[in-house]
Amino acid sequence: MAEVLVLVDHVDGQVKKVTLELLTAARRIGEPSAVVVGEATDELKAKLGEYGAEKIYTAPAEIDDYVVAPKAELLAKLAADKSAAAVLVSATAENKEVAGRTAVKLGSGVLTDVVDVTPEVVAEHSIFGGAVITHAKVTSGVPVVAVRPNAIPAEPSSGAAAVEAVEIEISDAAKAARITDRVKQEKGARPELTEAAVVVSGGRGVGSEDFSVVENLADALGGAVGASRAAVDAGWYPHAFQVGQTGKTVSPNLYIALGISGAIQHRAGMQTSKTIVAVNKDPEAPILEISDFAVVGDLHKVAPQLTEEINKRK
Numbered sequence: 168m169a170e171v172l173v174l175v176d177h178v179d180g181q182v183k184k185v186t187l188e189l190l191t192a193a194r195r196i197g198e199p200s201a202v203v204v205g206e207a208t209d210e211l212k213a214k215l216g217e218y219g220a221e222k223i224y225t226a227p228a229e230i231d232d233y234v235v236a237p238k239a240e241l242l243a244k245l246a247a248d249k250s251a252a253a254v255l256v257s258a259t260a261e262n263k264e265v266a267g268r269t270a271v272k273l274g275s276g277v278l279t280d281v282v283d284v285t286p287e288v289v290a291e292h293s294i295f296g297g298a299v300i301t302h303a304k305v306t307s308g309v310p311v312v313a314v315r316p317n318a319i320p321a322e323p324s325s326g327a328a329a330v331e332a333v334e335i336e337i338s339d340a341a342k343a344a345r346i347t348d349r350v351k352q353e354k355g356a357r358p359e360l361t362e363a364a365v366v367v368s369g370g371r372g373v374g375s376e377d378f379s380v381v382e383n384l385a386d387a388l389g390g391a392v393g394a395s396r397a398a399v400d401a402g403w404y405p406h407a408f409q410v411g412q413t414g415k416t417v418s419p420n421l422y423i424a425l426g427i428s429g430a431i432q433h434r435a436g437m438q439t440s441k442t443i444v445a446v447n448k449d450p451e452a453p454i455l456e457i458s459d460f461a462v463v464g465d466l467h468k469v470a471p472q473l474t475e476e477i478n479k480r481k
């Protein structure tokens with residue numbers, strides 16, 4: 168079976184959830200081979216193996232000292248050497264550029280912001296805020312596919328996870344832009360929005376920049392805080408927390424929408440959540456159509472009571 172290369176996203180040896188989703192997608196197409204820049208720690212190997220990686224290619228850590236270009240050289244070389252069936256990366260801003268450059272080097276095509284992929288590498292895109300689904304295929308060469316995080320559910324399946332070091336001479340041209348410093352983003356106690364099992368989001372219905380009603384419920388549930396674009400545009404919450412078409416896509420086990428109407432652009436970023444709960448004072452709000460449970464009422468009365476009850480039971 169042909170190999171399918173998956174570029175691994177990891178932070179300090181912790182594999183990101185999106186990589187597990189990519190390995191799941193890769194298994195449909197062929198045999199998943201994880202591509203790790205830097206050392207494959209035991210923890211990393213175990214996790215990648217648990218999600219079906221048959222091989223783990225480790226590439227020199229110095230590749231991470233430069234922006235995008237060396238990663239494209241690495242993926243293009245591996246795809247050619249191994250006659251890969253496809254190359255999968257996460258559709259982050261950085262990796263979409265890696266994908267584009269890799270496809271140019273391979274003389275093939277790139278598909279970005281993909282939400283699903285078939286064994287024939289037909290990629291599904293969700294456009295116009297999820298109103299229309301399109302399908303696309305690369306017609307020549309090795310398809311390079313950038314898949315949106317949280318679009319394909321990760322499913323475990325054991326793989327051999329055999330480690331193989333890649334020898335590669337990165338060109339001087341690819342080393343033109345060196346990373347001179349990295350600043351760690353201040354991290355609060357809450358989980359990362361796109362990785363969280365529980366997300367509590369607030370919308371215009373919150374009514375002010377005092378988002379504590381949303382934050383308190385998120386904290387009671389050990390979840391992340393999200394926001395609608397209306398709340399973000401009003402300056403009530405930072406854009407990094409916006410859920411939707413022009414924000415993040417989330418797919419938690421539980422999504423609680425407080426004072427969010429459920430516009431199609433918001434739904435595009437959360438409608439694959441397993442269980443959706445809405446609190447809205449309007450019984451006609453569109454969010455109720457996709458909610459598993461809903462409370463029609465004032466969020467400022469409902470959410471604090473819910474928070475109190477959860478804290479009491481903990």
Ligand SMILES: Cc1cc2nc3c(=O)[nH]c(=O)nc-3n(C[C@H](O)[C@H](O)[C@H](O)COP(=O)(O)OP(=O)(O)OC[C@H]3O[C@@H](n4cnc5c(N)ncnc54)[C@H](O)[C@@H]3O)c2cc1C
Pocket residue numbers: 369370371372373394395396397398409410411412413414415425426427428429430431432433436446447448449452464465466467
């Ligand atoms: C190109 C484009 C991209 C976009 N991208 C995004 C995106 O990424 N994410 C996004 O969210 N939107 C996006 N939007 C905007 C989207 O169309 C909506 O305008 C937005 O989602 C509305 O946010 P909202 O639900 O918070 O506000 P509203 O639509 O104003 O809804 C507020 C809701 O709160 C309820 N409410 C009010 N007070 C209370 C209360 N006290 N208790 C309970 N309920 C209450 C109301 O009944 C109402 O349903 C985009 C739009 C465009 C055109």
